[in-house]
Amino acid sequence: MTEMPPEPRYDVIAIGNAIVDVMAPCRDELIEELGLNRGGMTLVDAARAEELYAAMGPAREISGGSAANTLAGMAMLGAECAFIGQVADDQLGAVFQHDIRAVGIDYDTPARAGDPPTARCLIFVTPDGERTMNTFLGASQFLPPAALDDAVIASAGILYLEGYLWDPEEPRRAMRRAIEVAREAGRKVAFTASESFVIDRHGADFRALMNEGQIDILFVNEHELASLTGENDFETGVARVSAKVPVLVATRSARGAIAIAHGERAEVAAEPVARVVDTTGAGDLFAAGFLTGYARGEGLERCLRMGAICAAEIIGHYGARPEADLAALVEEKLG
Amino acid sequence: MTEMPPEPRYDVIAIGNAIVDVMAPCRDELIEELGLNRGGMTLVDAARAEELYAAMGPAREISGGSAANTLAGMAMLGAECAFIGQVADDQLGAVFQHDIRAVGIDYDTPARAGDPPTARCLIFVTPDGERTMNTFLGASQFLPPAALDDAVIASAGILYLEGYLWDPEEPRRAMRRAIEVAREAGRKVAFTASESFVIDRHGADFRALMNEGQIDILFVNEHELASLTGENDFETGVARVSAKVPVLVATRSARGAIAIAHGERAEVAAEPVARVVDTTGAGDLFAAGFLTGYARGEGLERCLRMGAICAAEIIGHYGARPEADLAALVEEKLG
Numbered sequence: 001m002t003e004m005p006p007e008p009r010y011d012v013i014a015i016g017n018a019i020v021d022v023m024a025p026c027r028d029e030l031i032e033e034l035g036l037n038r039g040g041m042t043l044v045d046a047a048r049a050e051e052l053y054a055a056m057g058p059a060r061e062i063s064g065g066s067a068a069n070t071l072a073g074m075a076m077l078g079a080e081c082a083f084i085g086q087v088a089d090d091q092l093g094a095v096f097q098h099d100i101r102a103v104g105i106d107y108d109t110p111a112r113a114g115d116p117p118t119a120r121c122l123i124f125v126t127p128d129g130e131r132t133m134n135t136f137l138g139a140s141q142f143l144p145p146a147a148l149d150d151a152v153i154a155s156a157g158i159l160y161l162e163g164y165l166w167d168p169e170e171p172r173r174a175m176r177r178a179i180e181v182a183r184e185a186g187r188k189v190a191f192t193a194s195e196s197f198v199i200d201r202h203g204a205d206f207r208a209l210m211n212e213g214q215i216d217i218l219f220v221n222e223h224e225l226a227s228l229t230g231e232n233d234f235e236t237g238v239a240r241v242s243a244k245v246p247v248l249v250a251t252r253s254a255r256g257a258i259a260i261a262h263g264e265r266a267e268v269a270a271e272p273v274a275r276v277v278d279t280t281g282a283g284d285l286f287a288a289g290f291l292t293g294y295a296r297g298e299g300l301e302r303c304l305r306m307g308a309i310c311a312a313e314i315i316g317h318y319g320a321r322p323e324a325d326l327a328a329l330v331e332e333k334l335g
Numbered sequence: 336m337t338e339m340p341p342e343p344r345y346d347v348i349a350i351g352n353a354i355v356d357v358m359a360p361c362r363d364e365l366i367e368e369l370g371l372n373r374g375g376m377t378l379v380d381a382a383r384a385e386e387l388y389a390a391m392g393p394a395r396e397i398s399g400g401s402a403a404n405t406l407a408g409m410a411m412l413g414a415e416c417a418f419i420g421q422v423a424d425d426q427l428g429a430v431f432q433h434d435i436r437a438v439g440i441d442y443d444t445p446a447r448a449g450d451p452p453t454a455r456c457l458i459f460v461t462p463d464g465e466r467t468m469n470t471f472l473g474a475s476q477f478l479p480p481a482a483l484d485d486a487v488i489a490s491a492g493i494l495y496l497e498g499y500l501w502d503p504e505e506p507r508r509a510m511r512r513a514i515e516v517a518r519e520a521g522r523k524v525a526f527t528a529s530e531s532f533v534i535d536r537h538g539a540d541f542r543a544l545m546n547e548g549q550i551d552i553l554f555v556n557e558h559e560l561a562s563l564t565g566e567n568d569f570e571t572g573v574a575r576v577s578a579k580v581p582v583l584v585a586t587r588s589a590r591g592a593i594a595i596a597h598g599e600r601a602e603v604a605a606e607p608v609a610r611v612v613d614t615t616g617a618g619d620l621f622a623a624g625f626l627t628g629y630a631r632g633e634g635l636e637r638c639l640r641m642g643a644i645c646a647a648e649i650i651g652h653y654g655a656r657p658e659a660d661l662a663a664l665v666e667e668k669l670g
Contacts, residue, residue: 024437025658058407058434058656061396072393091426091452099393102359117426321393323360 005154005186010106011079011295012190013156015148015175016067017140017165018085018109020092021280023123023131023318024059031124031132041133041164041195044122049136052122061092062319063099064121065140066194067162069281069320073288073310075103076326079295082106082156084147084178086171088139092118099321109147112139129276129315141168145177153178154185157295158217160287163194166202179214190217192287199227210244217247217294219287225250247294249307251286257307259290261300268304271312271333281320285310289330302334309333340521341490345441346414346630347525348491350483350510351402352475352500353420353444355427356615358458358466358653359394366459366467376468376499376530379457384471387457396427397654398434399456400475401529402497404616404655408623408645410438411661414630417441417491419482419513421506423474427453434656444482447474464611464650476503480512488513489520492630493552495622498529501537514549525552527622528559535562545579552582552629554622560585582629584642586621592642594625596635603639606647606668616655620645624665637669644668 031038034055044052063072071081083100087093089111096118100107119140124132143165153159159182165171182189191209193199199206206228209215218241222234231237234252242248242260251257256269289310293303313324366373369390379387398407406416418435422428424446431453435442454475459467478500488494494517500506517524526544528534534541541563544550553576557569566572569587577583577595586592591604624645628638648659 053433056433056437058398058437059430060654061430063393095394095396098388098391102391102393319395 008155008157008187009080010082010156012071012074012158012160012291013082013084013153014067014071014160014162015084015143015165015171015178016162017065017119017137018068018087018096019065019119019121019135019140020096021062021064021121021123021320022053022056022059023062023125023278023280024057026057026124026126028126030055031126036124036132036134038132039130041135041197043167044134044136046116046136049120049122049134052134056122056124060318061095062321063096064281064320066164066192066284067160068100069284070160070192070288070291071105072100072103072321073285073326074292075105076322077288077292077330078327079292082152084109084143086139086143086147087111088116088118089113090117092120093139109143112142123280125278125280125318129279131278131280133280137168141171143171143174145170145174148174148178148181150181153181154187156187158188158190158291160190160291161192163192163198166205167198183214188216189214190219190291191215192219192283193224193228196223196227199224203228210241215245217249217291218245219249219251219283221251221253221283249287249290251283253282257286257304259300259304264300266300266304268301268308271308273312273316276315278318279315281314282311284320285314285322305334306330343490343492343522344415345417345491347406347409347493347495347626348417348419348488349402349406349495349497350419350478350500350506350513351497352400352454352472353403353422353431354400354454354456354470354475355431356397356399356456356458356655357388357391357394358397358460358613358615359392361392361459361461363461365390366461371459371467371469373467374465376470376532378502379469379471381451381471384455384457384469387469391457391459395653396430397656398431399616399655401499401527401619402495403435404619405495405527405623405626406440407435407438407656408620408661409627410440411657412623412627412641412665413662414627417487419444419478421474421478421482422446423451423453424448425452427455428474444478447477458615460613460615460653464614466613466615468615472503476506478506478509480505480509483509483513483516485516488516489522491522493523493525493626495525495626496527498527498533501540502533514544518549523551524549525554525626526550527554527618528563531558531562534559538563545576550580552584552626553580554584554586554618556586556588556618584622584625586618588617592621592639594635594639599635601635601639603636603643606643608647608651611650613653614650616649617646619655620649620657640669641665
């Protein structure tokens, strides 16, 4: 592409899992009793989901899904957003649809009839605020390439892809096609690695995409960075990946985050939080803040600060959808 | 009855609406724009529920229902509880079932097949923490008398009835029968008036029940007391009703509550709250604290204090199901 692409209609379009989170606090001991992967995300089948739900305390349902959470944050920060993801034609699907549209995100993927039901993520939150996620993917894994409207994808400045969704086959094909469409249209492709296990299973794909220059912006945490590079040393891993992707954002939980963009490096400390209630969505909202700043052409450090502010908001309460007015928070802290 | 009834298996059995709350913060102006009854509970049909949901911001789903909320509080305080209420055989019904059983309440009412779906209450929470409720009763209003097991009702020390459920015909018949069964077994009948509109429509029934000595414990707020007696003066209303019911508990929001039991009077101030986030369930949890104390044979003032502590917990966060350990809270404050 040598021509400039036309002014984007959306700042970002994301493809991700369409999930409702089912969250409850739990004793530390329960994580062991149930044999859960503390702090991680585990895919579960319907029977295991039933078993875990039965063992869970009284819960609340809040829409989730990694990329959808990121978009909700971006929309609250004023970005124009569209989402693609598969729900079933059931009550939880209606909840997901409502919540994502209610923040002003365009979301038109038709609900899928019949089984399986809408995806849910059973989230056990221990007293330290750590979330342990168990995802029943349900309808979410049947997102067909046909659900993608090329013209809409081409009309977004950034295509944002969720690594979790790389695992099931149908959505992976859909995402590969979306990458082609976006690149053809001269748009940026952003990717969040999501979880080490995804990289363990599909690292070759991700490395190939990076080597081919298909990824413009990559979000990883330090564990994912290590999985991706096979390097336990953080800085070595950063150097390795930043040679391949124009913009790398690496988060380190309480130790803040760094970004390297076209050779420039910036770092930010974690934003102080009065009490860590529930870490669900911290990475998703970090990406929301960063990407909104990036889409607006803000400086790298400000993008990181926006990410840190959004992440701090989300871990101060239950659920991975923002409760506070993120735009006002950013304005208050950064002016 | 002159014989002593056998030791109860349950401290309380409640009959109430089986509802999932759908809650979202909202601007003050939206209440007027949508023509809502600010601070009240309004019954809505399916079409109006759709319309209001579409106008609502991103929401969260938390099990609710007045009597069910009260039981959840009582169970957390250590009471043995059973619940009767009608859900549909759908995802929100499964959510309600899960949440009530997860606090240790026995709940065996079979889910109802087909339409209508499980009840939901669309709750708009204004910045002052006031909740404006719009209830689509769905399956809840089809609780059949056949769902009542006489032996189970007779095995509970207290039968607790929710005024809201007096409105639809089938549950009203079920509740009338439950009162007969409980009285025949020498048990107490407790009743919460729920809302002025219920009294406006069914005040004659309630007054008849009181006059016949069918109600042992009555929970009202000051508005309901005024509707019930036609007396705007609080003390006059209290005197009028307490002549008819052995135990009267009258709550006055921020002005605390009073109880008159067998001629003895006690008062309590409202418990301080750092920030009123959402008043949904304040009355329900007041009843939970009071009734748990009463079932244990605590003194009247302590029962009121337990009510005030539980009410303060619930209004400090979203949702009408307790988040803190209520038993620990009561222990901490009252020893």
